[in-house]
Amino acid sequence: MKNIKKVLCLTAAAAMVASAVMPTAVFAEEETFKIGVIGPMTGDYAQYGVGVYLGAQVAVEEINAAGGINGYQIELLDAGDDMGDPEKSVNAYYDLLDNGMQILCGTVTSGAGIAVGAEAAESTFMFTPSGTAVDVITSGSNEFRMCFTDPMQGVKSAEFISEHELGTKIAIIYDSMADYNTGIHDAFIEAADTYGLEIVADEAYTTDSNSDFSVQLSKVAESGAEILFLPNYYNDNALILQQAADIDLQATIFGVDGMDGILSVENFDTSLAEDVMLLLSFAASDESEATQSFVSAFQEKSDGLVPNQFAADAYDVIYAIKDAAEDAGITPDMSNEDISAAMTASMLNIECDRLTGHTTWTEDGECEKDPKAVVIKNGVYEFVD
Amino acid sequence: MMSFISYLISGINLGSVYAIIALGYTMVYGIAKMLNFAHGDVIMVGAFVILTAITKAGLAPWMSVLLAIVICTLMGITIEAIAYRPLRKAASPLAVLITAIGVSYLLQNLALLLFGADAKSFVTIINVPNVSLFGGQLTIKGITIVTIIVSAIIMTVLTLFVKRTKPGRAMQAVSEDKDAAQLMGVNVNTTISLTFAIGSGLAAIAGLLLCSAYPTLTPYTGSMPGIKAFVAAVFGGIGSIPGAMVGGILLGIIEIFGRAYISTQIADAICFAVLIIVLLVKPTGLFGKNVQEKV
Numbered sequence: 028m029k030n031i032k033k034v035l036c037l038t039a040a041a042a043m044v045a046s047a048v049m050p051t052a053v054f055a056e057e058e059t060f061k062i063g064v065i066g067p068m069t070g071d072y073a074q075y076g077v078g079v080y081l082g083a084q085v086a087v088e089e090i091n092a093a094g095g096i097n098g099y100q101i102e103l104l105d106a107g108d109d110m111g112d113p114e115k116s117v118n119a120y121y122d123l124l125d126n127g128m129q130i131l132c133g134t135v136t137s138g139a140g141i142a143v144g145a146e147a148a149e150s151t152f153m154f155t156p157s158g159t160a161v162d163v164i165t166s167g168s169n170e171f172r173m174c175f176t177d178p179m180q181g182v183k184s185a186e187f188i189s190e191h192e193l194g195t196k197i198a199i200i201y202d203s204m205a206d207y208n209t210g211i212h213d214a215f216i217e218a219a220d221t222y223g224l225e226i227v228a229d230e231a232y233t234t235d236s237n238s239d240f241s242v243q244l245s246k247v248a249e250s251g252a253e254i255l256f257l258p259n260y261y262n263d264n265a266l267i268l269q270q271a272a273d274i275d276l277q278a279t280i281f282g283v284d285g286m287d288g289i290l291s292v293e294n295f296d297t298s299l300a301e302d303v304m305l306l307l308s309f310a311a312s313d314e315s316e317a318t319q320s321f322v323s324a325f326q327e328k329s330d331g332l333v334p335n336q337f338a339a340d341a342y343d344v345i346y347a348i349k350d351a352a353e354d355a356g357i358t359p360d361m362s363n364e365d366i367s368a369a370m371t372a373s374m375l376n377i378e379c380d381r382l383t384g385h386t387t388w389t390e391d392g393e394c395e396k397d398p399k400a401v402v403i404k405n406g407v408y409e410f411v412d
Numbered sequence: 413m414m415s416f417i418s419y420l421i422s423g424i425n426l427g428s429v430y431a432i433i434a435l436g437y438t439m440v441y442g443i444a445k446m447l448n449f450a451h452g453d454v455i456m457v458g459a460f461v462i463l464t465a466i467t468k469a470g471l472a473p474w475m476s477v478l479l480a481i482v483i484c485t486l487m488g489i490t491i492e493a494i495a496y497r498p499l500r501k502a503a504s505p506l507a508v509l510i511t512a513i514g515v516s517y518l519l520q521n522l523a524l525l526l527f528g529a530d531a532k533s534f535v536t537i538i539n540v541p542n543v544s545l546f547g548g549q550l551t552i553k554g555i556t557i558v559t560i561i562v563s564a565i566i567m568t569v570l571t572l573f574v575k576r577t578k579p580g581r582a583m584q585a586v587s588e589d590k591d592a593a594q595l596m597g598v599n600v601n602t603t604i605s606l607t608f609a610i611g612s613g614l615a616a617i618a619g620l621l622l623c624s625a626y627p628t629l630t631p632y633t634g635s636m637p638g639i640k641a642f643v644a645a646v647f648g649g650i651g652s653i654p655g656a657m658v659g660g661i662l663l664g665i666i667e668i669f670g671r672a673y674i675s676t677q678i679a680d681a682i683c684f685a686v687l688i689i690v691l692l693v694k695p696t697g698l699f700g701k702n703v704q705e706k707v
Contacts, residue, residue: 071630073529203677231676235636238626241422242671245415262531266628269533273553293532294467 059102060095060359062087062348063128064341065119065143066135070110071262074288075337076135077329079156080106082338083132085324086345096352099359101345104128111135113142120146129363130352130370132344134158135337137177137207144170152367154348156340159284160206164392169367171374171392173340173347173383174308177210180283182218183398184211184256184306189222191400191411193279193304194253196227200243200267201258203231211258211283227252237263240270252278261289268299279304287335290406297406308383309339310401310408317381339382347386350377414549419672420665425556427664428563429625432618433641434648434656435566436611442651443583443607446505449512450491452638453519454612458484458619459534459629460527466535473537480616488612489605491515497601516635523631531630534623559621566614567657574653579606587651640667643687649700658698 064083066076087103095101104126107119116139120131131153134140140158147153148167155163155170159177164170175183188194197219202208219226228250230243244267247255255271255278257264264286271280280303282289287307290297311322311333321342325334354376355369379386386396401408433455440448458480465476495515499507540554574580585593586603594600622637623629641660648659663683670682690697 069524070529071531071632233677233680235680236667236671238628238636239422239426239668242419242668243676245418246672249415262628262630265531265533266626269627274551291530293530294463294535295533 058359059100060129060352061102061104061127062130062132062345063104063107063120063123063126064135065107065109065116065123065131065133065139067111067139068106068108070112072111072136072260074261074291074335075157076106076108076111078332078335078338079132079135079341081325081328081332082156082321082334082341083345084328085321086342089324090345090349096349097356097358107133109134109136109139111139113139115139116143117146124151124363129359129366130154130348132156132341132348134163137163137210138205140164141206149364150367151363152348152370154344156344157284157337160210168390168392169371171347171388172394173344173386174284174336174394175398176393177207178214179393180306181211181214181216181258184258184281184283185215185218185222185224187306187398187400188254188256188281189224193281195224196251196253197224197256198228198230198247198250198252198254198278199226199256199258200230200232200240200247202234202237202260202263204234207260207285208258215256215258232263238266240267241274244271244274244276247278248274248276254279254281257282257286260285261287261292265289265292265295268303269296272299282306284336287337290403291333297403300403301405303403304400304411305403305408306398306400307336307408308396308399309334309336310410311335312407313410321382336383343379343381343383343386346381347374347377347379350379414546415672418550419668421550421552421556423665423668424661425553425559425625425664426668427644427661428556428559429618429622429637429660430641430644430664431563431657431660432559432566432614432621433637434645434660435563435570435653436614436618437642437645438648438650438653438656439570439611439614440607441645442653443587444492444496444604445587446496446508447512447642448496448608448611449509449638449642450515450519451611451615452634452636452641453516453523454484454488454491454615454634455619455622455638456523456629456631456634457487457519458616459623459633460523461616462537462620463532463534463623463629464527466537477537477616477620480619481613484616484619485609485613488608488615491612492605492608497604520631520635527631529630531628534627534629536624536627537620538624553625555621555624559625562617562621563657563660566617567653570610571653579603583607640683643683646687646697647690649697652697652699655697655699 064080066079067073068076087101091100107123109116109119116134120143134143135157137158137160140155140163144163144166153170156173161176164172201212228247282305286305351370351373354373357366357369374388384396386394400411402411436451461480461483462476465471465479495511538555538558540558542554543552582598582603585598586600590600644660644663645656648655667679667683671679
């Protein structure tokens with residue numbers, strides 16, 4: 028017995044030594060930039076996470092084919108699946124670090140992003156394609172964003188509605204339990220006054236009772252609203268649209284980026300979404316060359332899935348990372364902290380103009396670009412001029 | 413006034429869906445004396461079977477519903493035989509309860525694996541025209557009427573079945589005293605299997621009605637209505653068939669009125685507050701019998 032124990036001990040010790048030595052050896056040989064994606068690959072918001080991961084893949088393959096970053100290839104690590112949950116997201120972050128991640132493209136959802144942002148602060152460069160809550164990137168100076176924040180989406184929606192004279196009587200139905208929805212809702216209410224909009228109905232629901240909207244919708248109908256603003260994710264909004272049709276609600280529906288994806292809900296009667304407007308900066312139906320080549324590359328990877336704004340944002344994130352990395356002249360042998368510091372400084376020098384419009388970044392990590400909106404006509408997005 | 417009536421109708425609609433689910437809970441509890449927390453997920457499975465049969469296999473709606481009832485019934489029997497029966501003699505009744513929660517997660521995750529997480533819109537199966545009253549001021553949805561009628565029919569048939577038929581009386585006997593029933597020649601295992609079969613078959617119908625009223629389907633569709641229906645069953649007196657019906661409808665009305673007149677945000681809290689108050693004031697529920705334990 029004693030001998031067996033000794034052997035076991037020795038093997039264990041040998042294994043420990045080996046595992047301590049191995050990584051450095053491996054790292055020295057592999058000269059690639061390792062980028063990680065964190066987002067919901069399964070669960071309620073999988074549509075977003077999968078879109079982001081595929082969008083990033085398209086960009087990485089293009090960049091690698093063109094010679095990589097500073098002469099080094101990019102390796103996109105297996106996606107970290109967080110199901111949109113903050114705790115799982117932090118675990119995914121550390122898993123990816125264990126796998127050698129140097130730059131983070133993520134997270135996809137806001138709640139998770141706030142948690143991961145706190146961990147990545149001043150250590151690993153973080154660039155979120157779609158985390159719209161303000162606090163996702165406030166923990167550290169090395170954190171950047173590709174999309175509008177929740178408050179910005181609220182403000183820009185109000186601006187858009189007023190500038191295009193869509194109506195002045197606004198009703199809102201929103202999930203009061205989720206950060207995303209309340210963030211946009213609060214900013215919209217605040218901005219409404221400035222843009223001469225009147226809130227005639229402000230109805231909440233909760234994440235746990237998101238199937239019956241009859242009460243909220245009849246209050247909206249009674250209020251005589253011209254516009255129904257829905258700052259919610261697409262699955263809830265699909266049900267709201269169905270029940271709004273039941274009571275023959277006349278108001279124009281206006282949604283934000285979370286509603287992107289409503290047309291691909293299985294069996295959803297897309298005629299219900301006719302004339303719905305969305306505040307989006309990407310439409311797959313746009314005829315520009317950049318968009319069309321992205322769409323076809325994306326569809327090749329995904330068996331014909333139509334890329335949403337999240338996918339386009341992720342594509343732009345990878346290119347912005349490339350631009351900043353080239354400006355900073357970083358190499359894969361640098362530590363995460365050094366890469367992060369160099370990239371942070373370079374982010375202020377770059378300009379990006381690919382799928383989601385001309386973008387620059389401020390010191391806070393926020394992007395600056397003009398809002399655009401699409402309207403759904405015959406089941407496809409069309410940009411509103 | 414019109415809005416009051418329309419809220420009342422919404423409440424009855426929501427309530428009758430709760431009622432059908434609660435009937436399944438209460439049947440199983442009343443006879444097998446266990447809380448089948450996986451019941452809500454059997455509903456979800458039923459709805460997925462219907463949806464897949466119609467959209468993927470191209471079956472006629474009535475065939476798909478029938479198929480869903482058969483599959484759910486078989487699944488109910490299998491779950492009982494594999495997961496619950498071996499634990500029936502366990503020292504603590506908690507063992508079965510925890511297994512039921514495990515089965516619930518198993519079903520959710522299997523559905524997640526098979527059908528994916530994306531919400532799917534449910535197809536329209538029940539095509540009953542809306543009824544317009546008072547010159548169009550008030551509209552009652554066709555599905556609301558169907559749901560109420562179906563729940564009433566199921567409740568009546570179940571009550572008659574349990575009271576008047578031989579297997580029904582065997583169920584009552586098992587409910588009262590398993591060992592004595594066995595001594596009297598009742599096959600306890602078959603009787604409990606039958607209970608699960610009926611409860612799960614009902615779940616398929618509940619899935620149809622739930623998803624017709626609120627046409628969205630995800631692997632988690634059954635869980636919240638399942639919990640609410642459990643509240644409804646306790647509210648009405650768990651084990652009592654008319655109790656489940658009344659409890660379900662009352663809970664639906666309370667939820668919608670809470671949302672309309674108190675706050676849309678605490679409607680769920682109101683539902684669960686009802687559960688707590690009922691348990692404090694009348695622990696056996698509205699229709700529950702207070703049975704004295706004899707030593």
